[in-house]
Amino acid sequence: MAEWREYYRNEDDEVEEDEEDSGGDYKISGRDSLVFLVDASKEMFIKGEDGEPSNFDMTMQCVRSVYTSKIISSDKDMVALVFYGTEQSKNPRNSFKHVYVYHDLDSPGSQRVLDIDKLLGEKGAQFAENTLGCGETSLGEALWCCSNLYSDIKLRLSHKRLMIFTCRDDPHGGDGAKDRQARTKAADLKETGVVIDLMHLTKPGGFDVSLFFCDIVSPPEDESELGIQIEPCRKLQDLQKRVRAKELKKRAQSRLTFSLGEGVNLAVGVYVLARTAMKPSAVKLHRDTNEAVRTKTRYFHAHNGGILLPNDMKRSQVYGKKQIVMEKDEVDEIKKFDDPGLVLMGFKPMDRLKLHHHIRPALFIYPEEEQISGSSSMFTALLLKCSEKNVFALCRYIPRRNTPPRFVALVPQREELDQSQTQATPPGFHVIFLPFADDIRTVDAHMGPTASDEQVDKMKEIVHKLRFKYKSDAFENPVLQQHYRNLEALALNMLEPEPIEDLTMPKVQMMDARLGPLTQEFKDLVYPDDYNPEGKPAAKRKTAESGGGGAEKKPKVEMSQDELKNHVAKGTLGKLTVPVLKDACKQFGIRTTGTKKQELIDALTMHFSK
């Protein structure tokens, strides 16, 4: 994720990218932290029936996946891994027995992932036995040790979470003093703002939370939340899901007033539930030391070389051969229509929301009781009624200051739980962005011949053979995965990156096998014998192939200096295409301000008219 500051560097950029809120909430500064406190007693290493992995193994896989996902999505977060009930002890002052701090609280890196790998599987159990060993249990000591981890951190921590992984519901075997100590230490931790969760695992005879752990874990965030899951996790997926749901602190991108009119206002938080994950931007390093360097951009006067301050500069555009000049403030003012917020226009039946009216990924809103009390019940009433009447709310939306309005559809979504009683869909409204007239292009659609029933029926058979249940989290981004595998390989000095499985590729063989003769039958129905759909009619392609394959086929024409000079002199650079201009700039090492055609031409003209 890109640093938000980068977006302010280029002032001319539209503020549209705004939503990159990597910092999330403006009010909370500081880092998130997460401590895994894992039981390392013998019971944890008992293998499940029919070769199921042991609880310990499952926990380590889960921790590993959190590490790697943190590396990708939030590399500033801090994570620690602590074992309790070990034979060996290792902690900062070695003042706690049977507590092993495997990873101190820090941001996860490649080495840590390798460390976890050592604890995985059969070998991992062996390794754990050698390094950790199983010993006495004192959860109180362990919690105390964890609280020291937090207090040793010099940075500001915004969100502190501690997850206990265990399959023992009575860790001290009835030792009341130890129980009491654990309770006290847990209370101390909670007082300093640490949220304690229990990730309890299966145990023969069932895990009884009420025996001991109900006093240790943090109370649910509000009375409604299912604080302690009744069922312990049996499967890795369940555990991962449960950990994942807690591991990320949800943060509002912004908090806004939702105005129904006549002074009826409620407060909502705006959340991003899906955003295209991008390859992070590169960091510039100093060649000699591999130390990160910062960039500074400054403006100076071309003639006298003086540094230009913001008010020494103005903004300009040229229209109809006339230069129009404005102050930076005025450019901002133009974008201001109203204060930030959501304003209700009215309601429409759901079928008025067109599938193809899509311009941006959706947002999500949820009431903010802390800003305007009563928001939640108003919001709930709206949610219930909208979903009952099958309508959506149409609103005008201004996300922040000096941003022009957009219209959005608020689509109600009621809460749904999955089989394991975990929330599958949260309650709230999805914010769907609607296009303005300018955003809809006129496509010259035409009616060709249509298919006969027989042809359609044959296709239905094909469709039927290839049906599957789509799940939105089923596909990994191969570009990102490859990128991180590459980095991993470089960071860990591996010979070559681990291969990735590209889930976006069609499984052609399997499809062919499932379809069998259907493909040919369909082709016989729709295509005449001499028709080859893979043949490329030349005439059609020429006009449209602007980007892709075209570049490959066309041999690169390098412009000679004379040719370019000629173009500059005659002012005919405009006739060249953008790729040619770009190549020319590259060829002569000319720096450009951007990649727009005019910018390229300007740069070339400057270079050659000197």
Place this chain on the structure above:
Amino acid sequence: MARAARSALVLCMDVGFSMSNSEPGQEPPFEQAKKVIQKFVQRQVFAENKDEVGLVLFGTDGTKNSLAIDGQYENITVHRHLMMPDFELLEEIESELQPGGQQADWLDALVVCMDLVQKETMGKKFERLNIVLLTDLNVQTSTDQLDVIIDNLKKAGITLQFFLPFPLDGEDRADGGGDGPGPSAAPARPGKGLNEQQTQGLEMVRNIMTSLEEEDGLEEVYTFSDALEKLSIFKRIDRRPMAWPCQLTIGSSLTIRIVGYKAVTEEKVKKSWAIVDAQSHQRDDVKRETVYCLNDDNETEVQKDDTIQGFRYGSDIVPFSKVDEDQMKYKSDGKCFSVLGFTKQELIRRHQFMGDQVVKVFAPRDDKHAAVALSALIRALDSLKMAAIVRYAYDRRSNPQVGAAFPCIKDKYECLLYVKLPYMEDLRQFTFPMLENNKKFTPSESQLSAVDALIDSMMLVEKDEDGESVDIFKVNHIPNPQFQRLFQCLHHRGVNPDDPLPPVEPWLKRVLERPQAVSALCQAPLQDVKTKFPLKVVVKKKAQKTSADVFGSSADEPDTKKVKVDEETEFNLAEIAAGNITSVGSVNPVRDFCALIRQKTVSFDLACQQLTHRIEQLLGNRSPEYYTKSIACIQAFRDQSVSSGNAELFNSYLQSLKRSVPDRNLEEFWDLLIRDALTLISKDEVDGSTISKQDANQFLAFEQKEEVQAAPAQEDTGDVDDLLDMM
């Protein structure tokens, strides 16, 4: 590149004297016509297309046209030949377009325009040739050439548009009782106001238009006011969609040729702002430079060539050169639209649509076999309510996407609609507290029915006469207000460089508001909702960091505000427990101080003296734990000084404290004062104070230079010396 359609257009405006006549209180037709032309040219300038525009005036005092020989075609002036419109033209219209004193035959003017169009479009390719006539028809015309003219227009493929001050069917309407307020509700002059020439002229207009375009021709006749309303909207940004030919594949051997077009995407302004020098307004005067520097104290600069590329991998930064990256990165094998499988449409959630566009997929225009094959797929999907999940790659260089292709069957065409779907990495699983079964938030029956009524009153669809429901607020018909406002401001600034920016145009404001009909209907239900739902703004805590936040407001260290709240109760307790307090102690100096002031057992001066003594002691420790306590003391000192109307002691103490900051290394402490805004007491707070509000506000800022000047001036006052002695 697809070549944009270009058109040539001649504006032909009547400036004859009759155009300046109007009924009292009405704008003369001349002014209206001028505005139409202005708005039109303005739109053209900002649309930045290749259209060419000419301007011909008739009824002018002079004559300037190529047909004017032997006294023919007099009083007709070709003001501007066909060329791309620019600001110069706009300025000319603004300043030079004046009413003339003559009258000229509009048919003659039309002939001049035809001549202009034909001569000046020779050798150039235009898709459309158009002449726009703006006149009140108030002149004798010679009809003998009419047939020839119509014939020539048809032959040359020139289209005509008329803009008149009155509606074409004005007469009929007047006869029909005059209650039908036309589609535009234009202030039309009643038909009976037309004179004989105008009536005759109207007949001719009708004649020409119907013979050119038959029935539809009459739709090209507008009134000025109608046109103005339409033209005030800047042209929407119009882009020709680019065709993207590809092949849809299902398995290894089923291939269908397709063409994709971007159908919906967020349009951006074409031009960005260039940075220019404030004085010269020259872009070249501003140079931008990016330097790299090390993250050390000196910010040592590093040459660009001495930097390499790296990426963060968690806490590590991995050097990874551009060359290596290109070598190792994911490579896709070119453009594709490959079906991965088919799934139920309902499994694809609308809110999980990703990306910023919708692509419409058709069969190529000339390929009927592909059309049949694609049609079979579209219809099969449609009847099964399914969609295709596809891998989509625009070209070899772009990242592959996984998306959904939905069937779309319309009266006029069929296609697939492609939308990008999320990758696993894009999704964030947030859990939110439950709302529905939460006792605190469950709305009551009466609250629910209030919301029910509100929704009913605010429906943005209406039933028309045929019982069809009509959308009365179509967002996709609203022009993007951002562009409208931008062009309005650019135009305004272009014409009046020294004026401030104009306000948002009323029509634009209006389209962004709730429709009036709805706002009237929902009044009562909204009031009901307002009374049934108690909504109260929670007073927010100060967002700024206070000292309490820095050191944690844990139980043992009460923060300053808490002290204030607790005052009342604590006094009483203290009085009961300890009898009378006689001096400010070190355990709870704030409480003691406040008690002393209240009991008035010692003088105010003495109490302050004791307090400052304690503050100095606390500060002497120079450790953060004591800072909070000191701050609380200073806060109490200030509060009590304000309430007893004695600012002098506090102000002089604070000033001396400030002077001692550098010597005693109390910068950190001073920062806390700044955060809590504990500054001098100003005149506004206490009458006797010699400090102005502004000075008080600036006081906390630590400026070395000012410091030196301020110090000696203060040293003369006796109180300060006393206070300094105590330290």
